[in-house]
Amino acid sequence: MAVLSEEQTMLRDAAKAWVADKSPVTAFRKLRDSGNPDGFDRAAWREMVEMGWSGILIPEDFGGTGLGYLTLGLVLEEAGRALTASPLISTALTAATALLLGGNDAQKKEWLPKIAEGAIVATLAVDEAAHHHPGKIELKATKSGSGYTLNGKKTFVLDGGSADLIVVAANTGNGVTLFLVKGDAKGLTKQRLHSVDSRGMANLTFDNVVAHSVLGTEGQGVALLEKILDRARAGLAAEMLGTATQAFETTLDYLKTRTQFGQLIGTFQALQHRAAKMYTDLELTRSCVEAALSAIDREANDVPQLVSLAKARASETLHTVSNEMVQMHGGIGMTDAHDAGLYLKRARVAEATWGGASFHRDRYASLLEY
Numbered sequence: 001m002a003v004l005s006e007e008q009t010m011l012r013d014a015a016k017a018w019v020a021d022k023s024p025v026t027a028f029r030k031l032r033d034s035g036n037p038d039g040f041d042r043a044a045w046r047e048m049v050e051m052g053w054s055g056i057l058i059p060e061d062f063g064g065t066g067l068g069y070l071t072l073g074l075v076l077e078e079a080g081r082a083l084t085a086s087p088l089i090s091t092a093l094t095a096a097t098a099l100l101l102g103g104n105d106a107q108k109k110e111w112l113p114k115i116a117e118g119a120i121v122a123t124l125a126v127d128e129a130a131h132h133h134p135g136k137i138e139l140k141a142t143k144s145g146s147g148y149t150l151n152g153k154k155t156f157v158l159d160g161g162s163a164d165l166i167v168v169a170a171n172t173g174n175g176v177t178l179f180l181v182k183g184d185a186k187g188l189t190k191q192r193l194h195s196v197d198s199r200g201m202a203n204l205t206f207d208n209v210v211a212h213s214v215l216g217t218e219g220q221g222v223a224l225l226e227k228i229l230d231r232a233r234a235g236l237a238a239e240m241l242g243t244a245t246q247a248f249e250t251t252l253d254y255l256k257t258r259t260q261f262g263q264l265i266g267t268f269q270a271l272q273h274r275a276a277k278m279y280t281d282l283e284l285t286r287s288c289v290e291a292a293l294s295a296i297d298r299e300a301n302d303v304p305q306l307v308s309l310a311k312a313r314a315s316e317t318l319h320t321v322s323n324e325m326v327q328m329h330g331g332i333g334m335t336d337a338h339d340a341g342l343y344l345k346r347a348r349v350a351e352a353t354w355g356g357a358s359f360h361r362d363r364y365a366s367l368l369e370y
Helices: 006-022 025-034 042-050 069-081 088-102 105-116 221-257 269-297 303-328 330-334 340-352 357-367
Strands: 122-125 140-144 147-158 165-171 176-182 188-194 200-211 213-215
Touching: 006 042, 006 069, 025 340, 069 088, 069 221, 069 269, 088 105, 088 122, 088 147, 088 165, 088 213, 088 221, 122 147, 122 221, 147 165, 147 176, 165 200, 165 221, 176 200, 176 221, 221 269, 221 303, 221 340, 269 303, 303 330, 303 340, 303 357, 330 340
Parallel strands: 122 165, 140 165
Antiparallel strands: 140 147, 147 200, 165 176, 176 213, 188 200
8 A cells, every 4th residue: 555644644534434324225215216417415515615626636725635645545445335425526627627737727727726625516528328438539620719619429428417517528620629518509409318327427519619729739638638537547546446445345244244064154165265366356455546546646657557557457347246246146146126236237337437447458558569
């Protein structure tokens, strides 16, 4: 495990305590059953904001604390344990990163304080099909007077239905350009989706949406987009690590208490081997995730490689552990009354978000020129 500062340790412990007290899996189940269109509890999100989580990446000059990506990763890991649904990844991580890396002074002054104080929900709209493909941006942005006219679609946008600000990747003919579009822009249609993991996702349609705010430089958005995505992927991998860890610990507790044929099932060697495999996978995943987050904080040259390694490893581990959670719980694991199904569903969505294991294995090999 990474060596944490006193401040990081305190923040992690506070997050662990808050999640256990205010946002256990039962709270997520209640949220799911309520049909909340946002896909997250705004009251819980307000409490997260009050604890400073929304401003962890944002410098003090803009109302945040500037504690870095490893610190935010610690909070995301704890949230992932209880399947806590919130705009932490879409807003406090992804959109904040986009503004920090590509925003000019005016854009930062306008939007970063609003993110830090929880005044807005923001997100990134990049994919346009069923699978993650940032290299294929077909939404068109045409120069029109003092701005651009956007036409096209974006799919599976995190918190897209609730977003007050959207970072949109578009094709300007001379390359990819990122735009800041308000959530209530004329011509923007939001189709809220009922995702299997009960999170807030939406498909967005842009019909002559006028955008005046370019993030970064026109036609040179590919490099910026990749940097934003890498930081988002690393944060998501941290959440996935927390989800997998809790799924494993819940399963391990069951192996220690469930009896079959007159003895604890945890004494069966076959199940011990499977548990040992999960444990070693989790330890390896933690090393990969923390290496990626630490590399981002120190602005290392190998961030893309380490991020793809972490996302691929986290996807594979969470896939395995969520499957084993269902199987080792037997019949009860197949029912909605048990939490195993909630972890399995979240696993499948998180795996696919911003590239699954196969996507990142290919990317890792390409980056290393294999």
